Structures are given as structure tokens and as C-alpha cells.
Amino acid sequence: MLSSYKLTYTRFSEQSILIQWPEKIDPKILKDLLRYKENILKYSKDTIQVINTYNALLLAYNTFELDYKNEIERLKSLRNKVIASKPLQSKLWKIPVCYDVKYGLDLEALAAAKNCSIAELIQWHTEAVYKVYFIGFLPGFLYLGGLDNRLIMPRRQRPRPHVLKGAVGIGGEQTGIYPNASPGGWNIIGNSPITFFDPESEHPCFANAGDSIQFVAIDLVGHAAIIERIKNGNYKLESEVYDG
Template structure:
């Protein structure tokens, strides 16, 4: 099992920031999530929330007064002396995406910039298996790692004031989907008709950090059909269990 040199620091009067080496790495992410899940399972009475990112966790305690130094010492001991952490089951989610130019506002520009045909861009984007590193920016916005280097594209110099819900974009070395209409500066190359966030559900976002995403190209007609099923609550996202 991988062990990393971690740093521990006071973040507030009731929270501690634990940081791994500052790299976007599946091995680091796996270690982050294993330690997070271990703490949630074994310290659930004292911890009210753990928020994870690429290479860190923010631990918030439920006490009005926290002995930060004592808690840091406890965290160090738990991480350094661990024998094994329970692996959380993970899933591969297959997400339909329509790359039709009526949705793909920046696909032609990306094609010219990268000297790649549109079908080649679609192939590269949809063949990759993406890792969900964390969820943020907007509720249900999945930060995905694993984009083909040939598709890296800086964010737009002038962000748009309105991006449609379900817009699939590329921003730098990442790809992602806007779960709701919002301003945004990513390069839009398609649209997914499914819902990525529903506050009425016990688990508002179906995916979790550590899960994987693969995009499945669909044509415009299929996109509209899926959209209707989503509105009628008769669409089920295809998924399969994968090794952690």
C-alpha cells in the first residue's frame, strides 16, 4: 500500500487541512479517499464533515472547542500506523453525449487549433476513461482527470455569460459537464441530456470521487429521446462495478 508524506495544518478553530504531495494522480487520489473513508467510519462521532479535493482533505469537527494539536497528532498516528483501509466500491458511469454542432459551440475552433478532424476529436474524447477527482464549482460538477493530451485547450479568454445545462467542455487539461445553466469559460464540444444533480434525492449526485466516467457518443435524435426519458424519470444511467 502506498504511503505519502502528508502535511497537517490548522484551517480554522474547528478544522484541519491534510495535504498530500501536490500532484493530480490516481494513486494519490486513491490514498486520499481511503484515509477519508477510514476517518468517516471510525471517527464519525467527532467529525461532522470531510471534504476531499485532488490531493487534500479538509476535516471539520463538531466540537465548539477543538485541541488542534492533539487532533493532528491523532491523525498522524492513524495514517502512519495503518495496516489497511477498506476500499469503497467504485463504478464506471457511461454518460451519453451529443457532439452535434448545434451544441458544440467551440468544436470547430478546437478542430482548427489542434489540426484534428471533428470525428477524431469525438473519438479521443469518448474513448478515454475519466476519473472523478472531486465535485465542486457547481453542485454536481465533476472534475475529471484523464483527458487525452492532444485535446488540452486553455479556457476561453472571454467566458460566456450563459452555458446550457449539460454542456460538455474542455478547460485546460480537464473535461467536465455543466450540471446546470451558468456562466462559464470552458470550450464547449457537446451536450449530455442526463441530470447530474438532484437536491431531492438522498444522494443528489450519482457519482462520487473515485468513480470513473466514459462518454458515449449519441446523435441528435437520441439525445432528444434520452432528454424526454430524463424528464419523465424513466431513464437509468448505465453503470458497472469496477475495481477500486
């Protein structure tokens, strides 16, 4: 079933085509986009990579002899193969986060700005189910949608030159986790002890676009215990099939 979204097809480079949806963050657009991506990969022999963002697909081809006009017409025909009722394979991942002030460097300032308690902030952050829209910026950085409006907070005026691996932050209308130590301008509210990107793994990032994330609060002892279990190779991240 063809969706009602009006898409634009643009020659992006000598070897790529950009397909764009309306410019907004919308889970319905994400579902439509991921179904289309699945069809393109299934029916395209010359496509070597399909990268998605909030509302676009970038198709990179392995040939310099691409007939753009014919290829765009072929891509449009694949829209008719997108079946709206077909379920997308997705998972809900339970991500442990320690919200102790040891790691939550901006917890107190954020609570003061929102005129609420730290406990309320943690509750709002852990109650939501977040959608993974795409992965980028840093390897394993999950772009999430679904932040509670009460937690919206502008980025810090002065970014920190260094935030810890696993730092959980809020920046504007988004929340996310720094998969590696890096500079960062988001408001840091906690830390997750798990690994978000492992280049030696068959699947370097455990999550995919279309999956969902829910944060689970743990204390300092639990945080240290998970780090130890990961070192010993006996920790497995919880997940379940999810239809949301």
C-alpha cells in the first residue's frame, strides 16, 4: 500500500540519490521510511549502502555509470511494494542508568530550573519509551525521540571538553547517551555502564533504527556490578519484542 507522503528524489552526488520525507520527527514517517529502506535493499543489486536519518534515505551505489532518471523511476515503483500492514521487526531495550549525582553532573541544576525534585526528573526520564530514529554523530550514538516535554532543556552554553563514556544527557528536545568519552554540550543526568559500540562484534551497535529504548534506574553499586559483569563476559542486555 502506497503511503500518502510526498517524497522528493534528488541526485546527491555522482554515486548517490537522496530521498526525502516531510521535515519533521514523526514515528509514522520513520515506519514508512524503514519499510521503504527494506524494499530498496531487497530489490537493488547496485546499492551498497542505505543510510537513514529522521526523514531521509541516502542511497550510495557501487557504480559511476548510474542512470539517475531510470533509477529514480525504479525507486518510485518500489513504493508500490511497501505493505503498510507488514510488521517491522523491532525490540525494546532496557538500558540501565545510574542517576546518582556522582554521574549526573547537571541533575541539581536541571531540577532547580524545572522547579522539581531530582526524584521527579528521574521518574519522568525512566517512564518514557524512546524511539531509535537513527545512529550517528559518534559510532553507537542513538538519536532518540519521545522525551517528556517537562524535561526539555537547552544545551549548555559552554560545552564540556570531556564527558564520560556512557554519559546520559538532555539537549533541547532530545535525550541520548555518549557511547565514548568525548566533548559534550548536553546536560548530563546520569551514566550507563553498558557498551554502545563494539567494533569487534558482529553487530557493533546492538540497536537498530525502529527499535525502542527504556531507561532503568540503578544505584552506584548496581552500576559497578554491571561493569564487572561486562569485564567477565557474563552480562547480557535485556530486550523484548516490541510493537510500539
